[in-house]
Structures are given as C-alpha cells and as structure tokens.
Amino acid sequence: MAESDPIETLIALMAKLPGLGPRSARRAVLHLIRKRALLLHPLADAMAEVAETARECLNCGNVGTQDVCDICRNEARANGELCVVEDVADLWAMERSTAFKGRYHVLGGTLSALDSIGPEDLRIPRLVDRVTNEGITEVILALNATVDGQTTAHYIADQLDGRARLTSLAQGVPIGGELDYLDDGTITAAMRARKDL
Numbered sequence: 001m002a003e004s005d006p007i008e009t010l011i012a013l014m015a016k017l018p019g020l021g022p023r024s025a026r027r028a029v030l031h032l033i034r035k036r037a038l039l040l041h042p043l044a045d046a047m048a049e050v051a052e053t054a055r056e057c058l059n060c061g062n063v064g065t066q067d068v069c070d071i072c073r074n075e076a077r078a079n080g081e082l083c084v085v086e087d088v089a090d091l092w093a094m095e096r097s098t099a100f101k102g103r104y105h106v107l108g109g110t111l112s113a114l115d116s117i118g119p120e121d122l123r124i125p126r127l128v129d130r131v132t133n134e135g136i137t138e139v140i141l142a143l144n145a146t147v148d149g150q151t152t153a154h155y156i157a158d159q160l161d162g163r164a165r166l167t168s169l170a171q172g173v174p175i176g177g178e179l180d181y182l183d184d185g186t187i188t189a190a191m192r193a194r195k196d197l
Contacts, residue, residue: 007033059130061106061123063088071095077103080137082164084127084156086110086144094142102140105130110148111155124156131163138165145171145189 007029014025032040056062057069064070071077081102085091091104107122119125131139139160143149157166172190173182182190 060104061088061108062091062104071103077101078134080135081140082130082134082136082138083140083142085142086149086152090142090144100140102138107143107152110143110146110152112148119155119159122152124159127156128159128163131160136164138167141166141168143168145185 011022011025011029014020014028015022017025020028032043050065053065054063055065055067057064057072058067059072060069062069062071079102081100082105083091083094083100083102084105084107085094086107086109088106091106094100094104105123105127107124107127109117109122111117111119111122127139130136139156141153141156143153153168160166170193172186172193173179179187
C-alpha cells in the first residue's frame with residue numbers, strides 16, 4: 001500500500017498507543033472499518049472533541065474539559081483529605097476503586113537526579129500552597145514504591161512537616177497474592193507493615 005494511504009497512516013498512529021503494536025493496531029483498525037457507523041465515526045467525533053476541549057485542571061492537574069475538574073468543584077469532596085499521585089493515570093486508578101472520597105493533587109512525575117527533574121519541575125510548590133490555603137488536614141502520599149517515588153515522598157514530607165498529617169498507602173502482599181510469587185522487596189515491605197489481627 002502507498003505511504004499516503006490513510007488506512008496505513010491510521011494503523012501507524014494506532015501502533016504508537018501504549019499496549020498496541022503494529023499487529024494489534026492493524027486488527028483494531030480493520031475492526032473499526034468494519035463497524036464504521038457503530039464505532040469509527042463516533043470514535044473520530046469523540047477524539048476531535050477531546051482534542052479541542054481537554055485541558056489540565058488548574059487546581060490539581062487532573063485532565064478534564066473545564067479549567068477546574070469535577071472533583072475539585074465537588075464541595076462534598078472538600079473533606080480535608082488530599083491524595084498526592086504521580087500522574088493522572090494514578091488518579092484515575094484511585095477513582096476506579098471508589099475507596100477515596102477527598103481531593104487529589106497530581107505531581108506530574110517524580111524527582112529524579114538522573115533526569116534533572118527537581119521540585120520546580122513538578123507541582124510540589126502548588127501542593128505546599130494548597131495544603132497551606134485549603135484547610136488540608138491529611139495528605140496521603142500515594143506514590144509508586146520506586147526509588148524516585150520514595151525520594152519524592154520524603155522530600156514532600158520535609159516540605160509539609162507540621163502543616164498536615166502525612167500518611168502513605170500500605171505496601172505489601174496484594175489480596176489474592178501467593179508468597180511464592182512475590183519479590184523480596186514486597187515481602188520485606190509486608191513484614192514491616194504487619195498489623196494486629
């Protein structure tokens with residue numbers, strides 16, 4: 001097929017999406033073409049609308065279609081709890097669980113000396129402002145259990161010392177997990193975070 005073929009262009013673009021390689025993209029595009037009225041046209045319309053309206057929330061960094069997202073505008077969620085996450089995908093994962101009823105703060109990454117990412121490159125100064133000005137009583141650090149994630153958590157804890165209660169997500173054995181399949185770090189974290197029955 002010619003390089004200017006719009007179908008090949010669509011396949012090549014779809015192949016750049018996370019989780020899709022060239023073969024999966026080809027199958028997805030073929031399915032969309034076969035279901036043109038049901039899927040392809042509505043998908044194209046939705047993508048065009050999102051391309052025009054999507055923006056980061058000025059308050060927390062979530063992605064939505066307004067300057068301030070639905071979560072930040074929801075007064076019922078102004079309960080003094082603020083969950084700090086690395087990126088929007090983490091926020092969406094927390095929301096799927098329906099376990100958290102407060103508000104969020106998206107950092108936009110983690111501190112990384114190797115990548116020259118410092119506090120000013122993230123939304124850490126904005127976090128400090130929010131804790132100071134929004135009546136935040138608890139900051140939940142829901143950062144990944146990586147070296148950069150833990151470094152970021154310690155830095156934030158230093159910046160917020162005495163301003164609010166600081167907590168982090170529990171770490172250890174997942175529900176349904178079998179010890180034989182867990183890595184040493186997970187088992188160590190689970191032993192350190194053990195609790196009374």
